[in-house]
Amino acid sequence: RAREAGALVVHVQNDGPAGGDDEPHTPGWELHHPVDTGRGEVVIRKTHDDAFQETSLESVLTTSGVRSLAVCGLMSEMCVQATARTAVELGYRVVLPYDAHATYDIPAEPGISAVVPAAVVSRVAAWPLSR
Structure with missing residues (x-):
């Protein structure tokens, strides 16, 4: 929809450490x-969770x-x-489209907690950002 509206689309690409899942x-x-x-689409590469940290995003x-x-993107509770x-x-003004950010289930910790479903994790991550 952003493309169709002619809005700026910024793709943020995570550059992880050597050997990591997101190693460049x-x-x-x-x-x-x-x-x-x-x-008018741009790619900004980042090395921190926050796409503003040490990048040109704000500029x-x-x-x-x-x-x-x-x-939008992965992971709801992190990046x-x-x-x-x-x-x-x-x-x-920030919008988190409920169906455009996601994460993974948090695994169970025996004797502490059951699996926390990804949908719950995403909702909890977005909650403190609502006004």
């Missing part, structure tokens, strides 16, 4: 959706006049939440 230039690291740089948004963000929190602190 290894299978699975590539972005899932194609980037259309000809239509790209400011230069483009963006004041509202829809934050999505960290990026959304910073965006709120910077004064952006």
